[in-house]
Structures are given as C-alpha cells and as structure tokens.
Amino acid sequence: MSSNLKSAVAHPEAGRTNLYRIAIVGAATLKGKEIAEVLSDRNFPSADIKLLDDDESLGQLETAGEEISFIQSVRAEQFEHVDFTFFACDQDCTRTNWKTAQKAGSAIVDLSFALEDVPEAVLRAPWIERQLGQVLTPELQPRPVVIAHPAATVLALLLLRVQKAIAVKRVVATVFEPASEHGQKGMDELHEQTVNLLSFQQLPKKIFDTQVAFNMVTRYGEQSVPPLGTVENRVLNHYRRIAGTEAPAPSLLMIQAPIFHGHAFAIHLELAASADLDALSQSLAGEHVTITHLAEDSPSNVNAAGQSDILVSMVPDANAANGVWLWAAADNLRIAAATAVECAEAMSASRPTGKIQ
Numbered sequence: 001m002s003s004n005l006k007s008a009v010a011h012p013e014a015g016r017t018n019l020y021r022i023a024i025v026g027a028a029t030l031k032g033k034e035i036a037e038v039l040s041d042r043n044f045p046s047a048d049i050k051l052l053d054d055d056e057s058l059g060q061l062e063t064a065g066e067e068i069s070f071i072q073s074v075r076a077e078q079f080e081h082v083d084f085t086f087f088a089c090d091q092d093c094t095r096t097n098w099k100t101a102q103k104a105g106s107a108i109v110d111l112s113f114a115l116e117d118v119p120e121a122v123l124r125a126p127w128i129e130r131q132l133g134q135v136l137t138p139e140l141q142p143r144p145v146v147i148a149h150p151a152a153t154v155l156a157l158l159l160l161r162v163q164k165a166i167a168v169k170r171v172v173a174t175v176f177e178p179a180s181e182h183g184q185k186g187m188d189e190l191h192e193q194t195v196n197l198l199s200f201q202q203l204p205k206k207i208f209d210t211q212v213a214f215n216m217v218t219r220y221g222e223q224s225v226p227p228l229g230t231v232e233n234r235v236l237n238h239y240r241r242i243a244g245t246e247a248p249a250p251s252l253l254m255i256q257a258p259i260f261h262g263h264a265f266a267i268h269l270e271l272a273a274s275a276d277l278d279a280l281s282q283s284l285a286g287e288h289v290t291i292t293h294l295a296e297d298s299p300s301n302v303n304a305a306g307q308s309d310i311l312v313s314m315v316p317d318a319n320a321a322n323g324v325w326l327w328a329a330a331d332n333l334r335i336a337a338a339t340a341v342e343c344a345e346a347m348s349a350s351r352p353t354g355k356i357q
Contacts (some may be wrong), residue, residue: 013048019347023082023096026089026191027051027071027117029183031111034337035086042341045348046231052078079104084344087112090183107347109146109340110341113234116146125153126241126342127288131160132246136288138349145343150335151263152238155311158267158284158326159247165283167272169322176216176257176264177231178301178331182207186267194258208256217256228254261333262301267326268317275324277314284312299329307331308338 011284022039026032039046052074072078074093079085079101084270086112094114100109108115115121125148129136138295148156155173162168179190186207193203193213203211209221222226232254240249257264269275285291290309299311310330317323336347 004291007128008292010168019045020083020142021048021050021081022046022344023050023052023079023085023094023101025052025074025085025087025101026112028053029088030180030187030333031088031183031336032086033295034333035111038334038337044341044345050078050082053092066159076100076104082106084109084347086340086344087114088340099242102144107142107344107350108145108275109343109347110146110225111336113149115243116234116238118144118146120144121146123148123238123241125154125238125339126346127339128156128160128242130287131157132244136346138346142347142350145347147336147339147343148242149235150330150332150339151265152233152242152327153335153339154263154265154330155235155250155267156239156243157310158252158312158328159286160243161284161286161289162269162280165279166267166276168248169246169272170270172268173250174266176255176259176266177228178257178259178261178263179212180261181231186266190258190260199331212256213258215258219255220256228256229344233293234268234345259301261331262304263330263332264299264301265303265326265328265330267328269304269324269326270320271322271324274321277316277318277324280324281315299327301329304331306334310335 012073016296024032024035027036036049039049049069051069051071053071067187074097082101082104082342083106085096085106085108087108088114091112091114092241094110094112096109096114098108116123121144123146159168159171179186189204189207190212193211197213205221207224209224210217218228232252236249236252281291288309292311292313297303299313306312310328312326312328315325315327
C-alpha cells in the first residue's frame with residue numbers, strides 16, 4: 001500500500017487527545033463528499049475518517065482531507081470507537097443504522113432528515129442560532145442532531161435580518177429546487193433527459209417520474225419519492241422550528257427547475273414602511289450573506305457554487321412603494337455540509353478532552 005493510500009488507517013497522531021474519529025455514512029453521495037471537503041476546510045480535528053456506503057460503492061476511492069480512502073460497507077463494527085457519525089445516505093439507511101452508531105457511543109448528525117420526527121432528536125441551524133443570539137448548553141450525552149433544510153436556513157437568515165431593519169408584513173417566496181437535492185441519481189437523470197430530448201430519445205423518469213429537462217414543474221410524477229409537496233412541507237416546518245416567531249413565515253412555492261446544483265430564491269417582501277434599499281442592504285450583509293451589485297456577480301447557481309455565502313440582490317417593487325424583491329442563490333450541498341460540521345464542532349464540547357472512546 002502506498003504511503004498516501006489508506007483504508008480506515010489511523011492518523012499518525014491518533015494518540016493525541018484532541019483528535020476525533022469520524023464516520024461518514026453515504027460517503028459516495030454528493031452530501032457525503034461535501035462533508036469530507038468541509039471537514040478538511042474547517043480543519044476539524046480528526047484522527048481518522050471512515051468512509052462507509054452501500055454495496056454499489058464498496059472499494060471506491062474517495063478523498064478525506066489529505067488522504068485517499070477506500071469506501072467500506074456499513075457494518076455494526078465500523079461504529080466502534082467513532083466519536084461522530086454523519087448520515088449523508090438515504091433515509092432507510094439512516095433509520096437502519098443510527099441506533100447502532102449511538103449505542104457504540106457516537107454522536108449523530110443526520111443530513112438525510114430521517115430523524116426529523118424522532119422525539120429525542122433536535123433540529124439545528126447554527127447560522128440561525130447565532131443570528132438569534134441563542135447559546136446552547138453542551139450536553140453530556142448529545143442528542144441526535146438533524147440539520148435544518150438548507151432552503152429553510154437561507155430563508156430564515158434573510159428574513160430575520162430584514163426584520164431587524166424594518167417590520168415585514170408579508171413574505172412570498174418561490175424556491176427553485178436543483179436536481180442535486182435528489183443526489184447523484186437526480187443529477188444523472190436530468191443529464192440523461194437533456195441528452196435524450198436533444199436526440200429525440202425516450203426520457204428516463206425513475207427519479208422524478210416526469211420531464212424536468214427544459215421544464216419547470218410544481219409536482220413530480222406519482223412514482224417519485226419524495227413528492228415535491230413533501231419537500232415544500234419540510235422547508236416550511238424547518239423554517240418555523242428554527243426561526244420561531246422572530247420572523248414571519250413565508251407563503252412558499254417549490255419549483256423543480258432544470259438546474260443541476262444550487263437553490264435559487266425569488267422572495268417578495270411587503271414591508272411596514274417604504275423600502276429603503278440601502279438600509280436593507282446594511283441589515284442583510286454580514287456573516288454568510290453577500291450583497292451583489294455588479295451584473296457579473298449577480299446571484300446565480302453558477303456564482304454560488306462552492307460558496308458558503310448566500311448571494312443576494314434587491315429590486316424595488318415597481319407597483320408598491322412598500323415592496324421589494326430579493327433574488328438569491330446558495331449552494332445547497334455546501335450549506336448542508338457546513339451546518340452538519342458546525343453541529344459536530346458544537347457537540348465536541350461534550351468531549352472536552354477529545355479522548356477517543
């Protein structure tokens with residue numbers, strides 16, 4: 001084995017007491033790969049990262065930090081001596097394995113939303129917690145954490161900041177859903193539909209059960225899981241849980257757009273007074289939000305890719321002095337992964353010595 005190739009081999013400094021062992025379940029998924037990248041970018045103190053996934057991905061090589069690792073199967077023994085387990089797999093896989101990981105002593109971070117209705121789990125959005133000035137008390141035995149849907153996080157952060165500058169009477173938001181929210185299979189189906197349409201071939205519809213290439217829809221076919229309405233309800237539910245009563249809940253419409261990556265948002269605000277764009281800009285700008293002014297920097301899926309920031313531009317409503325439009329774009333995968341890793345960083349306070357179990 002070469003010096004830069006490993007298969008769950010311990011880091012040379014694994015004996016140090018401030019390093020943690022991590023498992024990523026669904027390591028070959030888009031979310032799983034993003035988690036590995038964010039862990040590296042944030043210099044999360046890890047001694048070893050286990051990459052786990054289903055049989056289709058076994059033996060595949062993936063990068064974890066500066067190391068290249070083999071993807072291994074999800075088995076009970078893989079969770080032994082693991083401090084943090086990120087579930088970036090499908091919901092069935094999370095439901096099957098999270099209890100095993102928890103019993104082995106691992107803290108749980110769920111990106112699949114499988115545990116969102118589990119009573120002992122907590123829904124978290126660190127960006128929103130900081131915006132609201134919330135301080136969480138470290139738990140000796142951390143509860144499973146479910147990350148808030150990235151679209152809910154974006155909407156909550158923007159509306160909370162606007163609300164600080166001027167009262168918001170009503171919000172109407174249209175969220176353009178990317179294919180990457182359905183993982184690699186969703187991306188592949190959009191690509192194949194695009195190619196097949198241009199060559200007059202039959203369209204594959206296993207994921208969306210409808211045409212999404214060169215098309216926009218507010219519902220999927222009957223065989224699609226989950227339905228787009230379920231996603232819409234999740235975003236609204238998560239929004240209410242993380243923003244509380246501090247900002248008005250939006251009237252929301254989810255649209256599946258023919259885009260591969262990144263959420264886009266068209267948000268109409270009805271304010272209590274005339275819109276002052278300069279004041280709104282100052283209120284919105286800050287951590288994780290960039291106000292764009294130049295055409296080449298305007299919010300788009302392309303410009304938002306790979307960024308943790310939400311890109312925002314503003315346009316006054318020509319028909320209402322108290323109205324303003326926000327056009328925003330954000331990298332859905334990056335925000336989900338950043339949220340998950342920040343949750344793990346917060347939970348590390350319950351393991352103050354960083355001692356591997």
